[in-house]
Amino acid sequence: MISGTPEFWITQLNYIGLAALVVLGLVLLTGVGGLMSFGQAAFVGIGAYTTAYLTTAMGWSPWVALVLGLILTSIVAYVLGAITLRLSGHYLPLGTIAWCLSLYYLFGNLEFLGQYDGIAGIEAIHVFGISLSEGRHIYYLIWVAVLLSMWATRNLLNSRPGRAIRALKGGGGMAESFGINMASYKIIIFVYSALLACLSGWLYAHMQRAVSPSPFGLNYGIEYLFMAVVGGGSSVWGAIVGSGLILILKDQIQNVLPQIINTTANFELVVFGVLMVLVLQYARDGVWPIIASAWKAITGQKASQRNQAAPPVAEALPLRPRPEKGSLVLELDAARKEFGGLVAVNDISFTLRAGEIMGLIGPNGAGKSTTFNLISGVLPTTSGTISFLGKRLDKLLPRDIAKLGVGRTFQHVQLLPTMTVIENVALGAHLRRHVGVAAAALHLERKDEAELLHEAAKQLQRVGLGEYLYEQAGNLALGQQRIIEIARALAADPVLLLLDEPAAGLRYKEKQQLAQVLRQLSDEGMSILLVEHDMDFVMNLTDHLVVMDFGTKLAEGKPDEVQKNPKVLEAYLGGIDDDMEFDDDKQAGAPVVAGGAA
Structure with missing residues (x-):
């Protein structure tokens, strides 16, 4: 299929894949975690400049440069996150703008990075002796990276740490009452999203074979955030939808608009802005939820999951001494x-x-x-x-x-309405198992996850809500939601x-x-x-x-x-x-x- 595809669309798909990696991190950081960042383009720049310098000036392998770039990005993201994520309200996005601009000007003023001329002559990536110097060849590596990142992110969200991450937006105080350190999870998803951006920058540098500061400025950071919102801020698939929609739309407007209005003036941004306002007005949750709902309607899937089977029996979690x-x-x-x-x-x-x-x-x-x-x-x-x-x-x-x-419920119900009943209750058992982010992303926590979900189902059966395991908590009546809170507290033992x-x-x-x-x-x-x-x-x-x-x-x-x-x-x-x-x-x-x- 790729061999017969025009070069233009191969290049377009490559850029969509590179953008999707960055946007996928923003889905986790902003869409799920509720932490707005305009600075992801700077992390793309760190990945690109690290591999550009190490492969040209030092003669190192691109794969070694990738590892070092990820390490450097982790350190920078951790430090910036520890400082920036203490801010709240509009101060947080302003803080991300500040360090994005700082890194952008740093790239353009460091002499060993070529200042604003950048670095050229970057070595092509080789896989098993095969050179990926052309867009048709590196295409496969880009989309393997995208699909693996989507798989890992989806695994993470459907795990013990993922439930804590989903509690960041609207449930932080409640989650803290069940022993979850929400500040640490903020830094975790900040670093995670930065690593995906770094990977995108590494691929970009070896695809372009040259880097300069311009693709890593604030305007690109805003565009990445825009892609996340348009695609569907809390959906993994929304990262691809948003990236593809924005990039294809921008390109087509630039080609079609001059023919329609017979002018070379730069009206593309005006038309693009109007179209995006309309999308945000009529699809506030993004485009992907509309596509998913349409697919469910076509395939006849029911919204209710009440009759879905309970989790399989697993080993009981250890109990506290009474x-x-x-x-x-x-x-x-x-x-x-x-x-x-x-x-x-x-x-x-x-x-x-x-x-x-x-x-x-x-x-x-x-x-x-x-x-x-x-x-x-x-x-x-x-x-x-x-x-x-x-x-x-x-x-x-x-x-x-x-x-x-000490377990508790609240005077005013504090559930996560878009999470299922069983996931809300499993959040209460967070301290009874220890699953790291890496293990969750690689889906190595199957045994622990089965035990947590089994415990949640057992407590729901105990309070008489065993038939509602997979209903969204927000769909239940207020009295039932209060009972769910009791089950969640009991899951903490x-x-x-x-x-x-x-x-x-x-x-x-x-x-x-x-x-x-x-x-x-x-x-x-x-x-x-x-x-x-x-x-x-x-x-x-x-x-x-x-x-x-x-x-x-x-x-x-x-x-x-x-x-x-x-x-x-x-x-x-x-x-x-x-x-x-x-x-x-x-x-x-x-x-x-x-x-x-x-």
């Missing part, structure tokens, strides 16, 4: 949190023992969720101590607290489970099923601390209650004792005869206390 039943698990000693002059938690003290279910209740604004956030490390304490199994929590980060065995309004949005039978699961966990030795506004649910489930009001502990004791406490009735209800609520699922006349989370 403390002896009745032993001290959690202790708050005069824990206090101030926001300026506002005291949200006022010297709260209580203890929780192994196998005990404790409820933390109080009116809206009482400070319950703030107390939860102090325990889980989301907020630092102003004063006082919080201890878990004898270790201080009040000075630790959320991910370090998760490593000790916690010693202490923090549940923030777990019954909100559940129907009466679903609440009964949830209560049954929580009692079973308690019998197994797990400690549970829950905030809940449904007092009928709380009174029938908990062994112990702590009542808060305006950040202060108002009462503590067994549920029947707390219900009779005059201070609780006065502060919580405003008088027992005036503000009594009834649970709609219960027979009228049964008094319940009503209150929301802080």
Whole structure:
């Protein structure tokens, strides 16, 4: 097929392949990770100039130059990433523009790199003694590199580290609460995308047989980002679609437009810009999702994957040792949190023992969720101590607290809506297996991945959502999403489970099923601390209650004792005869206390 293809299209396909390598890195970095970078062209330049200098001035093999170029790119990307990725909002893309311009001017001003004249006479690549000096020959190497990179990137995204990477955009705080170091994953995908750009630069240099600074400037960095957005920012196949669409469209506009308007003026960029605005207006998720949806419609594939088989049975993940039943698990000693002059938690003290279910209740604004956030490390304490199994929590980060065995759900559901239910739950088990990025990209983590997915499926079966494994989490009702959060927390195998309004949005039978699961966990030795506004649910489930009001502990004791406490009735209800609520699922006349989370 290649032998009969015109030279023009061979060259065009080569450029599409080179661009696709860079854009594939941006798919991971920007589309999936949510980190916008305008500077990928600079990494292309590092790969191109490294091999150009080493093969011409030093006489080294292009393959050795590739290895050294990747090493150099890794070092530069790591340093730049460690500095730049600390920025947020519009400062991050501005930071990438700054170092892209810096590297561009560095290429043009270093004498040993030929300054703005560049380096010519670059040696051709040889594979098994065959010279790839012509475009028809290097074509195969370019597209082998593209396809292998796509395969590796797809493997990475569908793995343990890939789930953490997908949590970067919109789920970073949640992921940190399950022990995932999100800052490290930001640097990982930054370096990964830079290495793909370096590979593209190496291929470019040996295809062109000469390099100069112009292809590595900011305008090319913007164009690469544009390709990623147009193709489909979160899709591996979108990298090829976006690269092909932009490059072919630019070329065809340059050829056709002068014939239509009979002028040699440079109107191509104007027309191209208008067309791209239309694409972004009517295909905001890119072109590839439209193609994929059309293909599913043609082939009759169903959007729902509810009937897909569960993951095959795998070896069970190791469990944490459980403390002896009745032993001290959690202790708050005069824990206090101030926001300026506002005291949200006022010297709260209580203890929780192994196998005990404790409820933390109080009116809206009482400070319950703030107390939860102090325990889980989301907020630092102003004063006082919080201890878990004898270790201080009040000075630790959320991910370090998760490593000790504390799992949690959130007052406002924090799932990744475009990920499947089983993937969301497997994210909770992140710490129970250690799979590196390289192993994931090369698909060497099959055993570990099978164990993680099996654990996720087991916890979903436990909470009654086993038939929804492969549904997108965002498609489920709010009550079901809350149950998914509980399954995700259970997948972490916690010693202490923090549940923030777990019954909100559940129907009466679903609440009964949830209560049954929580009692079973308690019998197994797990400690549970829950905030809940449904007092009928709380009174029938908990062994112990702590009542808060305006950040202060108002009462503590067994549920029947707390219900009779005059201070609780006065502060919580405003008088027992005036503000009594009834649970709609219960027979009228049964008094319940009503209150929301802080």
